[in-house]
Amino acid sequence: MTIVWIIISTLCCVFIFSIIFSKWGLTNLHYDRYFSKEAVFAGEQIEMIEVLINKKCLPIPWLRLESQISPALQFNAPSQLEVAAEQFHRSLFSMMPFQKITRRHQVTCTKRGYYPLKTIDMTAGDPFGIGTTHRQQQVTAEILVYPRLLDREMLALPAHRMQGEALVQRWMLLDPFLQAGVRGYTPGDALNTINWKLTAKTGQLQVNQHDPTADHHLLLLLNFDLTEDMWMPILEEDRLEWAISYIATLADTALNRGIPTGFGCNSYSILRSGQTRKKPIFIAPNNNREQYGYLLETLASLPSDRSVSFITFLQQLFLSQKTDILMLTAWINDSLQEEIRRLEERGHAVKLFKLHELDNLVR
Template sequence: MRNSNYSDKSSAPVSGLLITTQWLEVLFLAFLVVLISGIVGSNGGVIAFGVMGITAGILSYLFSRVALNQVFYQKKFSGNRFFVDEIVAMEVMISNKKPIPVPWIRIQDELPEIFEVENTDITNFIYNSYTKTQVLRHFTSMRWYERIKWDYKLKCTRRGVFKIGPSKIESTEPFGMFGSVINYDTFDEIIVYPKIFSLDELELPPLKPFGESSGGMELIQDFSGPRGLREYIPGDKLSTINWKASAKLQKLHVNLYDPSSAHTIVVAVAVDSLENYWAPGDVDIVENIMSMAASISYHALSNNYTVGLLSNDMQTQESKAFIVSPGRGEYQLTKVLESLANINTLAYAPMSEHLIEISRSFPMGSTITICISYVNDNLLNSIQYLMDRGHLVVVLYLGKGDMPDIGSDVKIYDFREKMNNNEFAIKP
C-alpha cells in the first residue's frame, strides 16, 4: 500500500539576482566617477582603482549571471505515504553540471515541525517559531561537475497531510559583490496515516462489535431478504415483525435473517470532544479517535466486511454525507486511511445532529460504530433513533473520566488504556 520507491520531484526554478538593478547602476556610476576624477586629475592610482573597480564589477556581474546555471537541486523520499512513528528517508542532492566552480552556495528548505530528525547531526535544522516549520540549511562550495548529497531520517510524529518546501538556493561570485538566487516554488507532499492497533491484542470481549460471520449468536444479519418466520418473543425489534404474516396467522411473527458476510460497518469519527462542539478539543484524544477508526476499518476490511467512513469535521460541512462511500478491498482501506489523514479537528456540527442528517444514506441493517470522546443526551437520542431504524450501534469511548452510561441496549467499549501501549500497533 505504501510506495517504497524513491520519489524524485523538482520544480522549474525561478532565478534572479540578490542585488537590484538600481544598485548595479549606482555602483557602476560610482566607479565611473572615480575613473573620470583620476583622468581629470591625472592621478594614476585613482585611474587604476576606477578601472579595477569597473572591471571587477563587470566580471562579478557576469559570473553571478552564470553561477547557478546548470546547478540542479533534488529531494528524494523513500515514499509519500507513511504511518505515525515510521521513518522517512530523505536524500538532498545538488549537482553542478558546468565547467565553472561555485565558490559559495546556500540551500534552504522548509519542513513541517511534525518531522523529527533522527540523525545525530541536526545542526543544519533551525526551528522557525513564527511559521512553526523547520528550516534545513546547507552551506557549501562546489567544484566543476561535482555532486553533493546529504541523507536524513525523519520520524513522522503526527497524522496529517504535510508539504515539504519551498526551496531556495543562493550563491555569490568570488568577490562577494553580487549574488543570484533560484526559488523552487513547488512542494513535496507526505501523507501520514494514523496508527493501527490489533483489535485481538486489545482483548475485545467475546461479543464483538462486528458480530459473527458464522456460528454463534447472529449479531449481524442480512436484511436484504428473510429466511423464514418465528413467533414473536418479548424483546424482539418491532422492525422485524412481519405484519402481513402475523395477521394471517393471528399471532405476532418476526422475520428471520441469515448472518451476512458482506455486512456494512459505518465508522463514525466524532471530532467534537467538548460540550461546545465548535471549540477545539484535546489533540491527543482526537488522534486516538483517528487511530481507533483506522483500526476498526482495517479489522473489518480484513474480514471481508463492507466499510464506510463519515465524520463531522469542517471539511464535510458541504457534502454532509460519507467521506468514503461503503466498499471493500485493499483500495478501500487506502481511501479510508487517506481520508482519516485529512480530517481536521474542528467540528461543523455535533455528531448527534450529523448522524440524523445522513442516516438515510446508511445501508439497511448496517452497524454504526461511533468513535467518540463526549457523550450527552442528544447523542443518546440519536443512537436510539438509529436503533429504531434497524441499525446496530456500537460506541467506542476514548474521552476522559468515567465511562458514560448509555443503557444496556448499546455496546460500549473502553480502549483508552490499551491504546497508550504502542506495542499493539500494527501495519497493513
C-alpha cells in the same frame, strides 16, 4: 608601488568575481527533491533525497538551500543540515563545474497528516562573501502519513474458550451487536463487556458473550466535537489522535477479515491539491481492494477541526442498508441519544464508545 598594485589587482579580481557570481551563480543549476515513499505510517522513517546538478563551467563555492518543513517531520540531521528553531531546514553545498550531488536525509514521520513541500530558497555566492544571488523555486515534494496502527495485542479483545482446547487468545473482530449469552468473567475480558446487573445478582463477575462477526456492514463514526459546544476549540488533540488510530486499527482488522467497512465523521478533508473541501466525511462500507487505502488516506488528511456539528452530521447520514455502527464520542446528551434512537428505528445497530473508555480497552 608593487604592493599597491597587488592590492588593487586583488580588489579588482574580487569585484569581478562578485559580479560573475551575482549574475551567473545560480544559472544552469538544477535542483530536485523527493521522498523515498509516497505514504508511510506515523512513527516510520523515510528518506528525503535532494539532487543538485551544476550544469556550467563556473564552480559554486557555497550554496545554501532553505525550506520550511513541518515539525512533524523530524530530521535525523547530519552535520551538513542545520535545523532552525522555526523549522527552516538549511542545507549547505559546495559544487565544482558540471558536478552532480545526491544527498539523502533520514526523516522520522512523527504524526499523521499530509505534508507538502512546495518551495525552496536558493542562495549562492563567491568565496569572499561579497557577491551573492538568490532565487525561490517551486519544487514540490509530498508525503502522506497514515495514523499509527495500534498493536492488536494491546486491544483488550475478549478471550474465547474453544471446545477441546485450553483458553487461547483469538484476536478476532467480535460482533458487539450480536449477544449470544452470558458467561463468567475470565482474564482478558474487556470491562465494557461486563453485565453489571447479573454481576450484582449472582455476586460474581458476569460478561456478555458475543459471537464472531459473520456477514454485516460496519460503519465507524467519530465525533470531532470534544465538548457539546461545537464552537469550542479542540484542546485534547492527543485524545482525538488516539481515537483516529483506534479507528484505523479496527478498519484494518475488519477489512482483513473481509468485512465491508466504512467511516464517517464531522471533520473534513485537506486535498492533495492544497484545497480544503469543508464537507463532512462519509465513506460507505465496502471491502474492495481500494477501500483500505482510501480509508487510510482519508484518516491521514483529517484536520483537528469540524465542518458541522456531530448532531447535524447524524441527521444528514443516510444508509441504504442495515449497518452496524460503532460510534466514538467524548460525550452523550439527549440530542445524541435521539439520533441514535432514530438510527435504531431504521434497523441499524448502534454501539457507543466514549473516548475515555478507550483507556480501559487498551492495556
